[in-house]
Amino acid sequence: MRMGAVRVLVALAAVVCVIGGSSLLGCGRQSGHRGSVGEPEIGVTHTPGDHVGLYDESRGLFHLAGGHAALAVVVRVEFGKAGAGWVPMSGDWDGDGFDTVGVYDPENGEFYLGNGEAGEEARITFASGRRDKEWLPIAGDWDGDGTDTVGLYDPSSGKFYLTNRREGPPDVEFGFGGTKAKWVPLAGDWDGDGKDDVGLFDPATSKFRLRNGLASGKADVRFQFGSREHRWTPIAGDWDGDGTGTVGLYDPTGRRFYLTDRLAGGRAQVQFTLKVTGRDLAPVVGRWRHPSQLAGR
Numbered sequence: 308m309r310m311g312a313v314r315v316l317v318a319l320a321a322v323v324c325v326i327g328g329s330s331l332l333g334c335g336r337q338s339g340h341r342g343s344v345g346e347p348e349i350g351v352t353h354t355p356g357d358h359v360g361l362y363d364e365s366r367g368l369f370h371l372a373g374g375h376a377a378l379a380v381v382v383r384v385e386f387g388k389a390g391a392g393w394v395p396m397s398g399d400w401d402g403d404g405f406d407t408v409g410v411y412d413p414e415n416g417e418f419y420l421g422n423g424e425a426g427e428e429a430r431i432t433f434a435s436g437r438r439d440k441e442w443l444p445i446a447g448d449w450d451g452d453g454t455d456t457v458g459l460y461d462p463s464s465g466k467f468y469l470t471n472r473r474e475g476p477p478d479v480e481f482g483f484g485g486t487k488a489k490w491v492p493l494a495g496d497w498d499g500d501g502k503d504d505v506g507l508f509d510p511a512t513s514k515f516r517l518r519n520g521l522a523s524g525k526a527d528v529r530f531q532f533g534s535r536e537h538r539w540t541p542i543a544g545d546w547d548g549d550g551t552g553t554v555g556l557y558d559p560t561g562r563r564f565y566l567t568d569r570l571a572g573g574r575a576q577v578q579f580t581l582k583v584t585g586r587d588l589a590p591v592v593g594r595w596r597h598p599s600q601l602a603g604r
C-alpha cells in the first residue's frame with residue numbers, strides 16, 4: 308500500500324519565550340500569538356542528551372525542560388491550534404542538532420513542524436486514502452542523515468509508515484507487533500547505530516517491545532518497566548547522551564517522569580515531577596536548544 312504524497316505546504320505560527328532570559332531572549336511573536344513567562348530556572352543543572360517537555364493541548368503551549376528537575380522548564384513555545392485535539396511531536400526537522408516542536412492533526416492527517424525558535428515552519432501532509440484518524444504519529448531519523456522525519460503507526464493493522472523526505476510516498480512500511488489496538492508506538496535508536504528504530508508499549512502490561520531496524524520481525528528487546536496498574540504514557544529518549552535511546556514513563560496524574568538509561572526493567576534511574584500548570588498535558592522529548600545556546604548564536 309502506498310500512502311500518497313507528502314507535501315510541503317504553508318507555515319504555522321510559533322512563539323517562543325525563554326523564561327528568565329535576558330533582553331536577547333525575549334518572547335518572539337507571530338500571527339497574533341503571545342508567549343508567556345513563568346518561573347525562572349532555579350538550581351537546575353543542564354545535562355547533555357534529551358530532556359522532556361509537556362504540551363498543554365488546551366492552550367497549544369509547549370513547556371520544554373532544560374534538566375531533569377521540577378523547575379527545569381526553560382522555554383515555552385506556543386504552537387498548534389489550541390483545543391483542536393492535535394498530538395504533540397518533536398524532532399530535528401532541519402538537522403541543526405537541536406529538536407524543535409511539531410503537532411499532528413489526526414482529523415486531517417497533517418503534520419505541522421516548527422524549525423526554529425521563531426518561525427521557519429513547514430506543514431507536511433500525509434495524504435492517504437486509507438489513513439484513519441486512529442493512526443498515531445511518530446518521528447525519527449530513519450535513514451541516519453541527521454534530520455528527523457515523520458511516520459504513522461496504524462494500530463489496527465500493526466503497520467508503520469515512515470518517510471525520509473518531505474514529499475512523496477512513505478519510504479518504509481512494515482508490520483511489527485501484531486494488531487493490538489491499544490499499543491503505543493515509540494521511536495528511538497535502541498542499538499546506537501545512528502538510525503532510529505521503532506518500538507511498542509502495551510499499557511495493559513507496561514511492557515516495551517523494541518525492534519532494531521525498520522523491517523518486520525520479532526522484538527529484539529522486550530521488558531516490563533513500570534506497573535501495569537498505572538497505564539502511564541511511554542516516552543523514549545537518549546537521557547544520558549551516550550547515543551543510545553532508552554525509554555521512560557510519564558504519570559499524568561502526578562506529572563511525574565520516570566526515566567531509565569537501560570533497556571530493561573527495574574527502577575528508574577531518574578525520576579522527577581515537572582512543575583507545569585495546565586490540564587491534559589502530554590509529554591514530548593527532545594534535545595532542546597538551551598537558552599545559553601540561544602544566546603551564543
Ligand SMILES: [Ca+2]
Nearest residue numbers: 399401403405
Ligand atoms: Ca533542528
Ligand SMILES: [Ca+2]
Nearest residue numbers: 448450452454
Ligand atoms: Ca533522516
Ligand SMILES: [Ca+2]
Nearest residue numbers: 496498500502
Ligand atoms: Ca538503530
Ligand SMILES: [Ca+2]
Nearest residue numbers: 545547549551
Ligand atoms: Ca542513552
